[in-house]
Amino acid sequence: MKLQTLIRAGNPLASPAEQLRILQDHSVLNVSPFSKKLEEQGASPLLRQQLTTLQINVGKVCNQTCTHCHVDAGPDRRESMNHETAKQVVDFLARSGVVTLDITGGAPEMNPNFRLLVQEARSLDKQVIDRCNLTILLARGFTDLPAFLAEHQVHIIASLPCYLEENCDSQRGSGVFVKSIEAIRKLNKLGYGQPGSNLRLDLVYNPTGLGLPPEQTQLEAAFKGELDTRFRIQFNRLLTITNMPISRFLDDLLRRGKYEAYLTKLANSFNSETIDQLMCRSMLSVDWNGFIYDCDFNQMLDLAVNDGDGRLHISNLTDELLADRAIRTANHCYGCTAGCGSSCGGSLIA
Numbered sequence: 001m002k003l004q005t006l007i008r009a010g011n012p013l014a015s016p017a018e019q020l021r022i023l024q025d026h027s028v029l030n031v032s033p034f035s036k037k038l039e040e041q042g043a044s045p046l047l048r049q050q051l052t053t054l055q056i057n058v059g060k061v062c063n064q065t066c067t068h069c070h071v072d073a074g075p076d077r078r079e080s081m082n083h084e085t086a087k088q089v090v091d092f093l094a095r096s097g098v099v100t101l102d103i104t105g106g107a108p109e110m111n112p113n114f115r116l117l118v119q120e121a122r123s124l125d126k127q128v129i130d131r132c133n134l135t136i137l138l139a140r141g142f143t144d145l146p147a148f149l150a151e152h153q154v155h156i157i158a159s160l161p162c163y164l165e166e167n168c169d170s171q172r173g174s175g176v177f178v179k180s181i182e183a184i185r186k187l188n189k190l191g192y193g194q195p196g197s198n199l200r201l202d203l204v205y206n207p208t209g210l211g212l213p214p215e216q217t218q219l220e221a222a223f224k225g226e227l228d229t230r231f232r233i234q235f236n237r238l239l240t241i242t243n244m245p246i247s248r249f250l251d252d253l254l255r256r257g258k259y260e261a262y263l264t265k266l267a268n269s270f271n272s273e274t275i276d277q278l279m280c281r282s283m284l285s286v287d288w289n290g291f292i293y294d295c296d297f298n299q300m301l302d303l304a305v306n307d308g309d310g311r312l313h314i315s316n317l318t319d320e321l322l323a324d325r326a327i328r329t330a331n332h333c334y335g336c337t338a339g340c341g342s343s344c345g346g347s348l349i350a
Contacts, residue, residue, distance in 0.1 A: 016302040023331040031267035034333045041272045045326040053283040055102035058111040081288040086113035088315045090120040104131040122152045132158045134183040150190040155200045184233045193235040202237045210262050212339045213240035216347040239346030244297050244335045266334035274341030277348040280327050290314040294327045303328045
């Protein structure tokens with residue numbers, strides 16, 4: 001499929017299969033396939049190591065519609081993990097050596113099974129991460145969430161792409177910045193992000209333009225200085241994440257005629273030192289139906305993990321099934337290996 005077929009005005013967002021064809025179409029791109037790049041580095045096939053983190057995407061329902069969202073989440077979406085699948089996730093946690101349950105969405109807190117998942121995972125002595133958009137903490141029906149998260153010592157990772165209101169709102173929607181600052185203040189009062197507290201609050205930065213993230217440590221210092229000086233709010237770490245050329249961001253790149261330039265930039269910035277640190281080697285992604293993927297980005301492209309009988313499901317997953325399994329890759333993986341590298345935990349190398 002040629003790029004121009006998806007750039008006409010009013011064209012709906014490309015399907016996962018169409019996105020994958022675009023990413024893999026080398027007739028219009030002057031870059032090597034990602035699999036070939038790995039082979040040149042002696043890292044093909046890319047193999048899974050010990051599973052430490054289970055990341056579950058509990059659905060696409062969200063109270064925001066962000067321009068960069070790789071999940072294509074929003075208030076009009078209906079995909080949501082049901083109770084049966086949530087219990088299957090808990091059952092896997094109980095039989096697995098996984099250390100951390102990482103809950104994402106959409107706005108994961110809007111899933112009716114979110115609190116069940118948190119409580120059950122904590123009862124199994126698993127660490128829990130909530131990937132929070134902050135504004136949900138102020139929404140009607142969710143204002144008790146900060147206290148719930150603090151009670152269960154949930155690690156909050158929250159998106160705040162800039163300490164400037166205009167830049168933040170341009171990516172996440174009008175009024176989001178002011179609400180985000182108010183939400184952080186509420187979390188700070190509970191102990192989140194405070195010295196000596198075990199309640200962790202990390203913020204996520206991703207570029208508002210087409211560039212790669214700046215060096216993480218230096219940007220973190222700038223964020224802490226600006227947010228403390230201007231708003232008297234604190235957090236623990238800043239995590240820098242590269243924008244992935246999939247879903248809404250891919251659609252935006254195509255419409256602006258920037259896709260080829262952006263993917264070329266990612267490919268030209270390939271850093272072999274990131275390979276051993278890639279999150280897909282120790283993290284596994286689960287969709288709202290319970291099917292398994294090597295990462296959340298593969299999930300959005302429908303690149304499922306398969307066994308001999310088809311797609312692997314959380315209900316029959318074991319740690320042994322994952323050992324030394326080859327990881328599925330495509331050209332979007334250049335986003336994780338560009339520059340200092342990118343993962344759900346921020347940059348991969350200093």
